[in-house]
Amino acid sequence: MPAYNAASDANRPQRGHRLADIPLHDPFVLADKRTRTYYLYSGAAPRLNGVDRHGVLVYKSADLDExxxxxxxxxxxxxxxxxxxxxxxxxxxHEHGGRFYLFVTLHNEGRPLEGGPVNGYGRHWRGTAVAVSDSPEGPFELLDADAPVVPFADMTLDGTLHIDEDGLPWMAYCHEWVQTIDGTVEAVRLTDDLSAAASEPIVLFRGSDAPWLEEGEAPLPPEGKVREYVTDGCQLHRTSGGSLVMLWSSYEDGGYVQTIARSASGRLEGPWEQLEPLVKEDSGHGMLFRTFDGQWKLILHRPFKLPESRGYLYDIEDTGETFRLKR
Structure with a gap:
């Protein structure tokens, strides 16, 4: 088929794309068992995808290959x-209660927050919104047009759905290092229809909790800047042995890192212990899913920056206590 044309293909869908050809950032795969279709979601941007406004794209596959x-x-x-x-x-x-819910981080740079820039980054309205559709192919409609799930005073991103052992829905998310300096992963319980927060946020852990990100081993920031700890891309799964684990990403020596944590209590509230990173090589914001034959896969993007960023698939082993790359 012709070479992938990122500037026009959002208006001209084609078959036969390979992951190596598709510009992807923060990839997410939904495996729909009813249609045996894998849906791959990524952000849509005017300059990259030929759309007139930002949004979300999907690709479909029966085999994870084409x-x-x-x-x-x-x-x-x-x-x-x-x-x-x-x-x-x-x-x-995420499928929930027979419908499909889109979690997506949106922005309004024209609405600044207090505090001024940090390391050159401004603070403004940023938060995860939830939209719903009867189909994984959309179209998705915002549940709340006036606000993200977490209030505007907090600069948050990368929300993900978690259903706890009592069947209650939660959104885990990252509290932006731009606001906190030491980024956190937090969670808030949701209403049954996922439209709003139903509790106060709780802090699960901080970016600086990762031992491989100890400040003493990191290069000092340039003069006039502060040492920050990034938290990105949280996502929760339970192993076959009942362990609750979380994927998340950060930076080490300027490169993106896909890492993992585990709840010592088996509950969302933790406490959380940080495990060794899964993938480095400027790779991250990954997620786990199961194929239709029951195999675990990890998809992430590498390198960090678009338009060079692409999706990569890894085979994953469920040890009962954690997930790890198959050797």
Whole structure:
């Protein structure tokens, strides 16, 4: 087939795409057992994908090898709290109660927060919104047009759905290092329809908790800047042995890192212990899913920056206590 054309293919879906050809950032795969279709979601941007506003794209595959698409499943609408020209990050689609829920981080750079820039990064409205559809192919409609799940005073991103052992829905998310300096992973319980927070946020752990990110081993920041600890891309899974583990990402010596943590109590509240990273090589914001024959896979992107970033698949072993790459 012709070479992948990132500037036009959102308006001209095709078959036969390979992961190595598709610009991807924060990839997420939903395996729909009813149709035996894998849905691969990624953000849509005007300059990269030929769309007129930021949103979410999906590709479809029956075998994880060849992909059809992209199709636009969500576009940031006018008249909502977010700006359609300011980004749509880290889309995830979860089936819940017979419907499909999109978690996506939106922005409004025209609404600054208190505190001023840190290391040159401004603080503004940023948060995960939830949208719903009856189909994994969309279109998705925002549940709340006026606000993200976590209030505007907190600069948050990368929300993901977790159903606890009591059947209650939670959103785990990252509290942006731009605001906290030492980024955190937090969680908030959701209403049954996933439209809003139903509790106060709780802090699960801090970026600096990872022993491989100890400040003494990291290069000192340039003069006038502070040492920050990034928390990105949290996602929760339970192993065959009942362990609750979390994927998340950070930076080490300027490179993106895919790492993992485990709850010592087996509950969302933790405490959380940090395990050895899974993948380095400027790789991260990964997620786990199971194939239709029951095999665990990890998908992440590498390198960090678009348009060079691509999706990579890894075979994963469930040890009962954690997940690790198959050797």
């Amino acid at each position: 992909w059809e698409g992209p199709y636009v499943v969500f576009a940031v609408p006018d008249g909502v709290w977010a700006d359609p020209q300011h980004g749509a990050w880290a889309p995830e689609v």
